[in-house]
Amino acid sequence: MKRHLLSAADLSRDDAELVLSTAAELRSLADRPIKKLPALRGRTVVNLFFEDSTRTRISFEAAAKRLSADVINFSAKGSSLSKGESLKDTALTLEAMGADAVVVRHGASGAPHRLAHSGWVRSSVVNAGDGTHEHPTQALLDAFTMTRHLGSLDGRRVAIVGDVLHSRVARSNALLLATLGAEVTLVAPPTLLPVGVDSWPVETSYDLDAVIPKADVVMMLRVQRERMNGGFFPTPREYSRRYGLDGRRMATLQDHTIVMHPGPMVRGMEISADVADSDRSVIVEQVTNGVAVRMAVLYLLLGGAQPVGGDE
Amino acid sequence: MSTYLIRNASVLGGDPVDLLLRDGVVAEVGSGLDAEGAEVVDATGLVALPGLVDLHTHLREPGREDAETVESGTRAAAMGGFTAVHAMANTEPVADTAGVVEQVWRLGREAGFCDVYPVGAVTVGLQGERLAELGAMADSAARVRVFSDDGKCVSDAVLMRRALEYVKAFDGVVAQHAQEPRLTEGAQMNEGELSGKLGLTGWPAVAEEAVIARDCLLAEHVGSRLHVCHVSTAGSVQIVREAKARGVDVTAEACPHHLILTDELAATYDPIYKVNPPLRTRADVEALRAGLADGTIDIVATDHAPHPHEDKDCEWAAAAFGMLGLETALSIVQETMVDAGLLDWAGVAERMSYAPARIGRVADHGQPLEPGSPANVVLYDPSVRRPVDPAGSASLSRNTPYRGMELPGRVVATFLRGRPTVLDGALV
Numbered sequence: 113m114k115r116h117l118l119s120a121a122d123l124s125r126d127d128a129e130l131v132l133s134t135a136a137e138l139r140s141l142a143d144r145p146i147k148k149l150p151a152l153r154g155r156t157v158v159n160l161f162f163e164d165s166t167r168t169r170i171s172f173e174a175a176a177k178r179l180s181a182d183v184i185n186f187s188a189k190g191s192s193l194s195k196g197e198s199l200k201d202t203a204l205t206l207e208a209m210g211a212d213a214v215v216v217r218h219g220a221s222g223a224p225h226r227l228a229h230s231g232w233v234r235s236s237v238v239n240a241g242d243g244t245h246e247h248p249t250q251a252l253l254d255a256f257t258m259t260r261h262l263g264s265l266d267g268r269r270v271a272i273v274g275d276v277l278h279s280r281v282a283r284s285n286a287l288l289l290a291t292l293g294a295e296v297t298l299v300a301p302p303t304l305l306p307v308g309v310d311s312w313p314v315e316t317s318y319d320l321d322a323v324i325p326k327a328d329v330v331m332m333l334r335v336q337r338e339r340m341n342g343g344f345f346p347t348p349r350e351y352s353r354r355y356g357l358d359g360r361r362m363a364t365l366q367d368h369t370i371v372m373h374p375g376p377m378v379r380g381m382e383i384s385a386d387v388a389d390s391d392r393s394v395i396v397e398q399v400t401n402g403v404a405v406r407m408a409v410l411y412l413l414l415g416g417a418q419p420v421g422g423d424e
Numbered sequence: 425m426s427t428y429l430i431r432n433a434s435v436l437g438g439d440p441v442d443l444l445l446r447d448g449v450v451a452e453v454g455s456g457l458d459a460e461g462a463e464v465v466d467a468t469g470l471v472a473l474p475g476l477v478d479l480h481t482h483l484r485e486p487g488r489e490d491a492e493t494v495e496s497g498t499r500a501a502a503m504g505g506f507t508a509v510h511a512m513a514n515t516e517p518v519a520d521t522a523g524v525v526e527q528v529w530r531l532g533r534e535a536g537f538c539d540v541y542p543v544g545a546v547t548v549g550l551q552g553e554r555l556a557e558l559g560a561m562a563d564s565a566a567r568v569r570v571f572s573d574d575g576k577c578v579s580d581a582v583l584m585r586r587a588l589e590y591v592k593a594f595d596g597v598v599a600q601h602a603q604e605p606r607l608t609e610g611a612q613m614n615e616g617e618l619s620g621k622l623g624l625t626g627w628p629a630v631a632e633e634a635v636i637a638r639d640c641l642l643a644e645h646v647g648s649r650l651h652v653c654h655v656s657t658a659g660s661v662q663i664v665r666e667a668k669a670r671g672v673d674v675t676a677e678a679c680p681h682h683l684i685l686t687d688e689l690a691a692t693y694d695p696i697y698k699v700n701p702p703l704r705t706r707a708d709v710e711a712l713r714a715g716l717a718d719g720t721i722d723i724v725a726t727d728h729a730p731h732p733h734e735d736k737d738c739e740w741a742a743a744a745f746g747m748l749g750l751e752t753a754l755s756i757v758q759e760t761m762v763d764a765g766l767l768d769w770a771g772v773a774e775r776m777s778y779a780p781a782r783i784g785r786v787a788d789h790g791q792p793l794e795p796g797s798p799a800n801v802v803l804y805d806p807s808v809r810r811p812v813d814p815a816g817s818a819s820l821s822r823n824t825p826y827r828g829m830e831l832p833g834r835v836v837a838t839f840l841r842g843r844p845t846v847l848d849g850a851l852v
Contacts, residue, residue, distance in 0.1 A: 244623035246623065
């Protein structure tokens with residue numbers, strides 16, 4: 113693996129499969145009474161969050177702590193965009209504290225890339241979501257969740273539905289799932305597909321009803337409230353009718369098809385409550401798997417030399 | 425005042441001749457001129473061009489003296505072979521009154537490294553709401569003839585029409601920063617395959633082209649002349665080409681960085697490559713070069729845009745738009761146009777001296793190197809190659825996108841009205 117995890121494109125198929133198999137070993141910890149391993153004892157992981165994201169931060173925090181790392185949470189509200197302390201000065205501060213890994217969430221696309229490549233810090237940088245660019249650990253946990261239900265992803269059909277234009281989850285998933293051999297179809301109104309999407313390793317469609325009956329996985333993306341009034345589509349109701357996953361549409365899925373959502377959900381908008389709470393929904397399991405996958409990423413970036421599980 | 429005899433200069437790339445500069449003018453041109461009492465400058469192997477004229481420079485003073493001052497900016501200009509620059513109006517306060525343009529003009533005279541022609545704002549405070557006192561700026565000591573809200577677009581069609589009409593009274597020109605604001609809200613880089621991949625908000629070519637097309641039609645309708653700043657797309661070149669063919673009185677400029685750099689550089693997320701308008705694709709670069717070669721693009725203008733280090737040493741979205749340009753412009757034109765066989769040195773003189781002086785109605789610059797012309801001369805060695813070293817810049821800022829790139833050519837000497845501002849490649 114590379115020293116940093118900035119983009120799902122940084123992962124070769126071997127890398128990705130190593131993360132997933134490592135996560136599978138670590139996942140079994142979650143079912144034990146003592147959930148801790150000594151693998152990263154004495155190492156320091158900094159969670160540097162310039163954007164509110166309670167669930168991702170908690171997930172990384174739990175992952176680092178279960179590997180016995182010291183964890184520092186740094187919520188830098190107000191990046192240099194809002195004239196607070198600059199990303200650079202924050203990075204220099206963390207460097208001075210001796211961070212081994214920096215997990216960064218930032219509203220600006222490319223901020224983790226700058227952190228990793230500007231000579232500000234020497235530690236490993238993990239992208240925990242940057243602007244509308246990428247969120248590679250989310251893609252890893254999604255792939256991990258899919259493999260637990262479907263086995264190998266080779267030739268599996270994954271529909272990713274919603275605001276692809278602004279979604280870092282969609283970008284990372286498209287890249288990683290293609291690496292793992294899945295066939296991805298992005299489904300969105302034309303206004304929410306990025307320019308140049310035809311060069312991505314995916315299919316696209318404007319027609320949800322045509323795509324989902326063949327899908328093995330249907331992943332719904334959140335539609336952010338601020339997009340609803342941005343003229344990307346006429347009304348939330350129209351969006352729900354055309355691109356929402358409700359009980360009627362769920363009835364057209366194959367028996368084994370799972371429904372995913374990276375959260376937080378807008379129930380009644382992109383996904384109806386009965387779908388979110390149905391047996392097909394693996395949304396809660398995604399959260400559990402998130403900790404295991406992030407443990408695997410931190411372990412492989414920082415500790416990778418020793419076998420997982422230490423002396424056991 | 426000293427007399428200078430320039431020996432064996434290749435004027436516009438022609439056969440070597442001597443040039444005698446005396447009393448601020450080119451006194452004689454010929455072979456074996458008498459050096460009596462003159463300081464001799466050996467220009468063997470050097471190309472002599474008329475002093476370069478930049479129609480698009482940001483000198484940042486007043487307001488952002490941490491980025492550039494009139495003095496430091498004109499030093500950089502002289503090092504780049506310029507004898508005249510047009511200082512853009514987006515200072516703090518904005519150059520939208522006779523008082524501010526006269527201040528900038530006076531600072532230029534005091535600095536003495538090149539002539540400074542202030543550009544006046546089209547609208548009060550660059551706000552795009554009502555016309556600034558264009559006539560007062562035209563009548564001031566600064567004698568403003570170029571008006572621009574550069575950095576912002578005069579997007580209101582009525583306001584643009586009125587500005588185009590109004591400046592006819594004093595033979596002015598509106599230099600439009602063509603950027604449809606709604607199509608570029610939050611825009612960070614050229615819209616295309618790469619912007620989608622990088623998650624940086626796209627800046628579509630149509631946002632530039634739609635405004636240029638509209639302005640050409642407006643200028644045609646009211647019979648005014650129009651200048652288009654920093655043309656960056658192939659579509660814009662074609663729109664200007666078609667307008668000129670119809671007889672519209674439109675001129676256009678291209679910036680050195682748009683002639684050589686492409687949007688691929690945004691993949692580094694290093695905002696040293698962040699500029700307005702953004703770096704475009706290879707096809708756009710080729711179209712700009714072709715347009716500059718065939719005269720569709722009249723001039724090269726630097727859009728020299730100094731920024732302090734902290735405004736570039738950050739994440740892309742937080743960084744300022746713009747890059748340095750004065751000291752590297754001629755080298756880039758050599759690399760992309762002359763060495764590529766698209767333009768000869770006479771063509772360079774036209775695009776970087778005569779034409780910008782004509783557009784800006786600057787009488788004392790952009791004259792052929794003939795007896796009686798103002799002695800504004802640059803001596804340039806096209807035979808050397810050198811890496812760009814930001815630390816060596818005369819600008820107060822260091823935001824050059826060419827760091828470490830090897831570029832051809834070197835300005836050996838610049839003369840402003842017969843007085844050297846640069847000799848032996850160093851400021852005098």
